[in-house]
Amino acid sequence: MQPYTPGEQAAPGKTIKLNTNENPYPPPKAVVEAIQHAATGAINRYPDPVATSFRRAAANALGLPGPEWILAGNGSDEILTMLVRGFVGEGQRLRLPYPSYILYRTLADIQGADWEQVAFEDGWQLPAAFGKTENDVRLVFLPNPNSPSGTVVPPAEIEQLASTMTCPLVVDEAYADFAEANCLDLVQKHENILVTRTLSKSYGLAGIRFGFLVAQPQVITELAKIKDSYNCDMISIAAATAAMGSQEWLAEVVAKMNATRSRLSERLATLGFNVTPSQANFVWCQHPSGDHQGMYDFLKKNQILVRYMKFPEWGDGLRISVGTDDQIDACLMMLENYLKKNA
């Protein structure tokens, strides 16, 4: 079995990391203070097994009826693993769109399950076939915004697709804070629509590993049975609780990053790239020259990491995370240099 390969890591300070969609800005001060305060607390005791303080804060911040609609996890990675373990048995099948987030396939492989891909149509829309599930399809994943495209399937279309499914639809909203729409309202209307979120992107907390699931309470109760007893540690619970209480900070950082995203998209277009309009904190772009591997290598040699992605029978391109304006300027300058040299 081939394991999932996460994005490259680099020594901080040396390399400009625009490859794993981290937030370039430090997290809210309240988070740092919460961690430092928690460090002096009862860390010799087991943490709250169900992260009550976080779930209350998250329900409040997201306008959900209550904490019983939320399951906290050690990163949304753990939530995705729980979902596969809970819904997909050995030999059963999960479905995902294509091109999309390949981790879902790895999770199926680990589980001894199968997976199938349904291709996006032109314009990153989904065909009705995506919602037509047969018996052996037990779970459907839809990243929304999608990666690598950064595009969004409108909630109304997702509702329609889910209505024809015989299994749960997991809408992976890792990047939803950067988008114009999300599916939280749909969760309250439909038992088979589940939403996952992470604090790694918009909240700037990739280092603490915290994600969560939003689903109807009876779904949360069943899934909680298969999690490790104490899956979230007391420090990260304190940090995540403080993060959910920092909605003003979130709005400011998202506005700033979305402005940088617009500038990045426009300047990439000026350099001749085909740029997919993004609602996430990254931009997917393809150059008519097709020399994406060369650009990736050149950037890397100059200590700028972006993601080169190749999808068999579909194509390749660069996925560039939204960094600070300075980081993006450095990346654009290098791309311009490369294109001039190779014109």
Next chain:
Amino acid sequence: MQPYTPGEQAAPGKTIKLNTNENPYPPPKAVVEAIQHAATGAINRYPDPVATSFRRAAANALGLPGPEWILAGNGSDEILTMLVRGFVGEGQRLRLPYPSYILYRTLADIQGADWEQVAFEDGWQLPAAFGKTENDVRLVFLPNPNSPSGTVVPPAEIEQLASTMTCPLVVDEAYADFAEANCLDLVQKHENILVTRTLSKSYGLAGIRFGFLVAQPQVITELAKIKDSYNCDMISIAAATAAMGSQEWLAEVVAKMNATRSRLSERLATLGFNVTPSQANFVWCQHPSGDHQGMYDFLKKNQILVRYMKFPEWGDGLRISVGTDDQIDACLMMLENYLKKNA
């Protein structure tokens, strides 16, 4: 499916918690400082996916050949889950001794696997049958020291049992720092002997969720493929690294707790209990009256939590964690009161 029920949690400061084998003492100062320092670091970036700093420090502290002998996990719970997922398929089987740690059974249930128990013999020794595995037994768990007994199967006997097994033997050494012997040396001699450790007990870090596996490098490599990409967060990696560098602190705390354990054992015997000689940070005791449930209820009413455990077709008793001397005195006084009232 019935989920695993962890020990009761209580509001700190009010209740004397002697029920989940936590360390009653705060962790080393170096750990608190490491957390506070890490909080000001790059927590917007993903952590080291393989916890290199921790694995180096652990290999050094434990006298292992190198970090490639160690896999870090989000608590040893996550390590145990990985082992079951890695070695036991649906319909296959794991083996554990009886009476022992029932979480293994829950992990089998979650996996859709079966489990079987082999009873300890008198004196908490294991029969040769424990080492006779058939084809469908794919993994054997042995907590050593065992819970609830606190007893240890000598490494030489474990080596003998493992030599007749056709599958891996996981020696769960959650409590080994309190014991006279452990199986780390055996791991270097036998590919099918794996050891799990936790920082929740001896290091006083139940709140941060950190455990690890010690196994031959080729075993570590395979198991690492099924873990979540970033399973340990950067704060807990920093804390765990500092903990492994605090071996003097560890020796002092273990000596202090083992002295309290001796006193607890002797005084329980004076009160008429049959006390199993323990090499862990808890003591298993049974009273000739058989009124363990009554004692548990009385202690709980007086804000002292111990663990009442009942093993079908075997018996029941109380498992009392080693707290501070004051906490143990309070518990013993209450037990004495109860026994006098009900004499």
